[in-house]
Amino acid sequence: MKASEIRSKWLQFFASKGHKIEPSSSLVPHNDPSLLWINAGIAPLKPYLDGREIPENPRITNAQKCIRTNDIENVGKTRRHHTFFEMLGNFSIGDYFKKEVIPWAWEFLTDPQWIGFDPNRISVTVHEDDEEAFEIWNKQIGIPEERIYKLKEDNFWDIGEGPCGPCTEIFYDRGDKYGDLSDPECWPGGENERFLEVWNLVFTQFNHNSDGSYTPLPNKNIDTGAGLERFASILQDVDSNFDTDLFLPIIDKTCELTGVTYHANEETDVALKVIADHIRTVAFSVGDGVLPSNEGRGYVIRRLLRRAVRYGKVLGLDKPFLFKLVPTVGDIMGVYYPEVVDKREFIEKVIRTEEERFHETLSDGLVILGEMVQKTQQAGSNQISGPDAFKLYDTYGFPFDLTEDFASEKGLTVDRAGFDASMQEQRDRARAASHKEGGMKVQGGPLSELTIKSEFVGYNELVVTANIE
Ligand code: ATP
Ligand code: MG
Ligand code: MG
Ligand code: MG
Numbered sequence: 001m002k003a004s005e006i007r008s009k010w011l012q013f014f015a016s017k018g019h020k021i022e023p024s025s026s027l028v029p030h031n032d033p034s035l036l037w038i039n040a041g042i043a044p045l046k047p048y049l050d051g052r053e054i055p056e057n058p059r060i061t062n063a064q065k066c067i068r069t070n071d072i073e074n075v076g077k078t079r080r081h082h083t084f085f086e087m088l089g090n091f092s093i094g095d096y097f098k099k100e101v102i103p104w105a106w107e108f109l110t111d112p113q114w115i116g117f118d119p120n121r122i123s124v125t126v127h128e129d130d131e132e133a134f135e136i137w138n139k140q141i142g143i144p145e146e147r148i149y150k151l152k153e154d155n156f157w158d159i160g161e162g163p164c165g166p167c168t169e170i171f172y173d174r175g176d177k178y179g180d181l182s183d184p185e186c187w188p189g190g191e192n193e194r195f196l197e198v199w200n201l202v203f204t205q206f207n208h209n210s211d212g213s214y215t216p217l218p219n220k221n222i223d224t225g226a227g228l229e230r231f232a233s234i235l236q237d238v239d240s241n242f243d244t245d246l247f248l249p250i251i252d253k254t255c256e257l258t259g260v261t262y263h264a265n266e267e268t269d270v271a272l273k274v275i276a277d278h279i280r281t282v283a284f285s286v287g288d289g290v291l292p293s294n295e296g297r298g299y300v301i302r303r304l305l306r307r308a309v310r311y312g313k314v315l316g317l318d319k320p321f322l323f324k325l326v327p328t329v330g331d332i333m334g335v336y337y338p339e340v341v342d343k344r345e346f347i348e349k350v351i352r353t354e355e356e357r358f359h360e361t362l363s364d365g366l367v368i369l370g371e372m373v374q375k376t377q378q379a380g381s382n383q384i385s386g387p388d389a390f391k392l393y394d395t396y397g398f399p400f401d402l403t404e405d406f407a408s409e410k411g412l413t414v415d416r417a418g419f420d421a422s423m424q425e426q427r428d429r430a431r432a433a434s435h436k437e438g439g440m441k442v443q444g445g446p447l448s449e450l451t452i453k454s455e456f457v458g459y460n461e462l463v464v465t466a467n468i469e
Pocket of ligand 2: 071
């Protein structure tokens with residue numbers, strides 16, 4: 001079954017249960033400063049959850065573009081993680097609850113009219129105190145007790161003050177070739193991917209109060225999310241999400257550009273997967289108006305693009321190439337997301353320009369880095385000094401992580417504390433200078449924005465630091 005068919009079946013199924021189909025929102029959250037990216041199907045529907053807005057229909061379904069940069073290290077290593085993916089969702093805003101949603105999930109998954117999974121391959125987890133969910137799965141649906149795992153932390157959705165509640169997660173057993181059941185890591189929630197998590201059903205039934213107590217909510221909500229790419233990997237009977245029709249054409253195109261063969265070697269496979277992942281993220285974000293820059297979302301995109309270029313080097317690509325993958329992304333995704341086709345030329349241009357700029361940065365900086373590596377090794381050290389790393393950052397635009405990545409290829413580390421100290425020294429110097437010049441320090445307001453630079457400290461955390469130049 002093609003991925004586009006799975007997506008339509010999902011929407012059709014929930015429409016048949018009285019849900020309104022909402023189109024995917026932009027990846028950029030609207031009126032929500034707490035979130036860098038839309039990272040779940042419920043995220044754009046948040047105003048309905050706390051009653052700020054009343055939906056036309058309390059039953060909603062969607063296929064939502066999501067970005068989760070916290071999964072970046074998993075990309076290409078696990079079979080199931082992406083930085084950009086589609087979450088299929090169904091939501092009840094104070095309408096139906098557990099006894100409706102669990103049987104619907106079961107129907108969608110096991111009825112051959114929908115996606116028709118073998119019922120014997122399905123296991124679920126429930127929160128250890130959620131007797132109600134356990135009973136529905138066990139008595140009403142008939143899942144034997146030994147395939148219902150009672151967990152704690154993983155099965156409670158709580159983000160601090162506000163609505164929260166237990167969840168139940170659905171896993172598909174991919175069979176013996178993925179691991180032996182005597183190994184607990186093979187069970188749902190373990191590191192092994194024999195049991196593939198496909199769907200999370202969250203029951204928001206409590207309010208987490210400011211004093212830390214939990215009280216039942218008068219209006220209970222349902223928030224579910226399932227990964228389209230994961231469904232596709234099962235239904236297309238392939239080893240990983242990357243082998244589905246959502247990714248394979250991008251990988252094939254990259255192979256065509258490089259002469260590399262997919263599934264021939266572990267290292268090149270990881271590179272092909274990372275590139276296929278990152279180009280989707282970058283193309284969709286640019287399509288939603290995020291341009292590469294040195295701060296906020298733009299910096300995430302710049303970093304992802306640079307990371308993809310670096311993986312391109314593993315495949316022997318030394319010239320801009322990512323932009324050439326954009327039409328393929330459009331061919332695959334255009335049926336549901338016309339923006340990647342409509343804005344294709346613009347997306348290609350932005351990506352191409354950014355790739356060109358990065359190649360220039362690289363060629364200048366790499367010469368200097370090469371000298372630094374040599375100097376370090378000659379001195380009998382295995383660590384690039386903080387001031388050297390700072391010089392690469394300050395003069396050649398090398399983010400710390402990039403220096404670290406290149407250094408590690410040469411078996412060297414980089415002195416993070418020394419780098420931070422150099423950065424601080426530079427700030428102190430700048431501050432002192434601005435005082436000397438009559439203290440023209442802008443404290444707030446629009447002008448101060450001009451001198452604010454964001455410093456990248458990880459994909460989830462962007463610390464904005466005032467950098468007075
Ligand atoms: P995992 O444990 O596999 O990392 P999760 O528990 O973090 O997944 P949820 O937050 O429960 O994921 O999201 C709901 C569903 O969205 C998951 O069951 C999965 O199908 C899908 N999903 C979540 N994160 C990703 C990702 N990075 N790439 C692809 N699909 C994802
Ligand atoms: Mg996760
Ligand atoms: Mg999980
Ligand atoms: Mg989950």
